[in-house]
Amino acid sequence: MRNFAYRRAGSVDDARRAAAEAGAMLLAGGTTLLDLAKCGVAAPETVVDITHLRGLDTIAHDPSGVTIGALAKMSAVATDRGICAHYPAVSEALWQAASAQLRNMATIGGNLMQRTRCAYFRDPVAFPACNKRNPGSGCAAIGGVTRNHAVLGTSQSCIATNPGDLAVALVALDAEIVLGERRVAADAFFLLPGATPQREHAIEPGEIITAIRIPVSAAACNSTYLKVRGRQSYEFAAASAAVGMEFEADGRTIRDIRVALGGVATKPWRVHAVEAVLKGQELSPEAIDRAAALATEGAVIHGDNRTKISLVQRVVARAIINRKPRGIA
Amino acid sequence: MPNAAISLRLQINGHLHDLTVEPRVTLLDALREQFGLTGTKKGCDQGQCGACTVHVDGQRVLACLTLAAQVEGRTVTTIEGLGEEALHPVQAAFLEHDAFQCGYCTPGQIMSAVACIREGHAGTDDEIREYMSGNLCRCGAYPNIVAAIRQAAEASR
Numbered sequence: 001m002r003n004f005a006y007r008r009a010g011s012v013d014d015a016r017r018a019a020a021e022a023g024a025m026l027l028a029g030g031t032t033l034l035d036l037a038k039c040g041v042a043a044p045e046t047v048v049d050i051t052h053l054r055g056l057d058t059i060a061h062d063p064s065g066v067t068i069g070a071l072a073k074m075s076a077v078a079t080d081r082g083i084c085a086h087y088p089a090v091s092e093a094l095w096q097a098a099s100a101q102l103r104n105m106a107t108i109g110g111n112l113m114q115r116t117r118c119a120y121f122r123d124p125v126a127f128p129a130c131n132k133r134n135p136g137s138g139c140a141a142i143g144g145v146t147r148n149h150a151v152l153g154t155s156q157s158c159i160a161t162n163p164g165d166l167a168v169a170l171v172a173l174d175a176e177i178v179l180g181e182r183r184v185a186a187d188a189f190f191l192l193p194g195a196t197p198q199r200e201h202a203i204e205p206g207e208i209i210t211a212i213r214i215p216v217s218a219a220a221c222n223s224t225y226l227k228v229r230g231r232q233s234y235e236f237a238a239a240s241a242a243v244g245m246e247f248e249a250d251g252r253t254i255r256d257i258r259v260a261l262g263g264v265a266t267k268p269w270r271v272h273a274v275e276a277v278l279k280g281q282e283l284s285p286e287a288i289d290r291a292a293a294l295a296t297e298g299a300v301i302h303g304d305n306r307t308k309i310s311l312v313q314r315v316v317a318r319a320i321i322n323r324k325p326r327g328i329a
Numbered sequence: 330m331p332n333a334a335i336s337l338r339l340q341i342n343g344h345l346h347d348l349t350v351e352p353r354v355t356l357l358d359a360l361r362e363q364f365g366l367t368g369t370k371k372g373c374d375q376g377q378c379g380a381c382t383v384h385v386d387g388q389r390v391l392a393c394l395t396l397a398a399q400v401e402g403r404t405v406t407t408i409e410g411l412g413e414e415a416l417h418p419v420q421a422a423f424l425e426h427d428a429f430q431c432g433y434c435t436p437g438q439i440m441s442a443v444a445c446i447r448e449g450h451a452g453t454d455d456e457i458r459e460y461m462s463g464n465l466c467r468c469g470a471y472p473n474i475v476a477a478i479r480q481a482a483e484a485s486r
């Protein structure tokens with residue numbers, strides 16, 4: 001890891017100013033930044049520690065939603081009573097991510113900014129070609145080992161999967177990312193790679209994430225996050241789904257449904273097509289199967305990642321079944 | 330020189346220590362190389378194995394992904410500080426259950442287990458497995474590790 005200067009931000013404004021300087025990077029939990037610095041992917045000249053800033057780690061519930069400070073730890077949010085009661089998909093996405101130690105370190109703001117786990121991206125010495133790391137250098141993954149690469153939202157420049165779990169739940173629940181004065185819908189915060197895979201988030205130099213805001217909804221109250229991976233725990237998603245559903249008084253007709261996918265796309269992937277065919281319908285095994293098949297509309301396969309297609313369809317179906325009212329076939 | 334060494338005062342196992350290090354020095358390297366506290370192990374150095382688990386302000390964290398500079402003003406506990414007089418009950422349970430083979434992962438397992446029990450995440454074997462999944466054991470001593478933690482958790486109730 002290349003050496004850098006270290007300083008502590010004294011205030012949010014100080015952090016903003018410092019982060020706008022060339023070569024400076026914010027340090028929150030450090031679990032992405034220091035990892036990538038060790039890989040030789042990140043080489044900050046100055047590291048600006050924001051973990052000593054006060055008042056940015058609160059979880060504040062009100063009747064219309066919850067505001068979670070950017071410095072709240074993953075572990076604190078995962079176990080917050082209000083989060084578990086009103087936004088269970090958020091809690092489930094968090095406690096199934098990383099490990100207990102990492103969740104005690106990692107912050108909500110840093111979590112949204114985590115980078116891809118594409119093995120080519122993480123190894124600059126062995127694989128110089130990576131458009132995300134070095135725009136215009138090519139993509140070592142295309143034609144390589146692609147088991148973990150995305151099938152949705154890819155471009156000719158980059159097929160890297162967005163690895164985050166929390167972000168999938170946030171996109172499903174229509175959360176907003178608060179950047180000080182400005183707010184961005186979670187879905188719009190994560191960018192498609194297109195021809196500029198180096199740009200992953202709708203955040204400008206000099207901006208920092210101060211909070212996330214999740215609105216209350218019946219679908220959020222009845223939500224879940226299902227994560228399937230290569231080992232039972234402590235692994236990134238091979239495929240995952242955040243699902244939230246609200247039913248009509250009859251207990252079987254779907255009034256509102258939200259579905260987003262993880263582990264299979266270049267950004268957290270909301271699937272409006274799945275939602276549209278189920279809305280107003282009675283839940284049945286046939287309806288679920290028909291809807292789940294739409295989850296991978298537009299998918300592009302690159303070699304080994306073919307398995308993600310059927311996998312994520314089944315994950316969507318299973319997540320819906322897990323949230324259906326008791327007594328429905 | 331912006332990247333010149335910085336002076337830090339750290340509280341480790343109840344004692345204050347002054348040290349001067351480059352900003353990039355991790356808590357793990359500071360513990361092992363500056364303070365000779367080699368009980369905290371370096372496995373992967375990238376957050377993937379848990380061998381470097383220590384407590385910061387009573388919470389289990391990974392020393393390999395923490396800068397020494399980040400813990401100034403916080404309290405750090407390592408395996409050396411766990412049971413100063415007698416063995417900590419979790420250490421004793423690991424001995425009783427033979428919960429190791431080579432022992433390399435053991436300090437990290439024990440630091441993690443102490444926190445796991447304190448967090449209330451050691452209620453069932455499945456819960457122990459889930460909340461201890463950040464500590465890998467290359468020797469595969471997992472069944473005995475789970476048994477040791479289960480016993481220590483029951484004893485602490």
Ligand SMILES: Cc1cc2nc3c(=O)[nH]c(=O)nc-3n(C[C@H](O)[C@H](O)[C@H](O)COP(=O)(O)OP(=O)(O)OC[C@H]3O[C@@H](n4cnc5c(N)ncnc54)[C@H](O)[C@@H]3O)c2cc1C
Nearest residue numbers: 026028029030031032033097098107109110111113165209
């Ligand atoms: C072994 C391992 C396994 C993991 N498994 C999972 C998993 O299964 N699921 C999952 O979702 N994640 C997983 N992660 C990723 C982990 O969740 C992220 O590393 C973590 O959430 C990042 O948060 P942090 O606070 O440590 O960020 P940092 O490393 O401090 O920062 C990350 C980036 O965000 C920037 N940043 C930080 N805070 C802000 C802010 N407030 N505003 C703007 N920019 C900011 C930093 O400058 C940096 O570029 C894993 C990580 C490791 C090492």
Ligand code: SF4
Nearest residue numbers: 118130131139158159
């Ligand atoms: S998939 Fe994206 S991140 Fe991976 S090597 Fe190609 S350009 Fe780089």
Ligand code: FES
Nearest residue numbers: 372373374379393
């Ligand atoms: S050495 Fe820190 S997690 Fe492996």
Ligand code: FES
Nearest residue numbers: 430432466467468
């Ligand atoms: S006892 Fe050898 S690695 Fe766990």
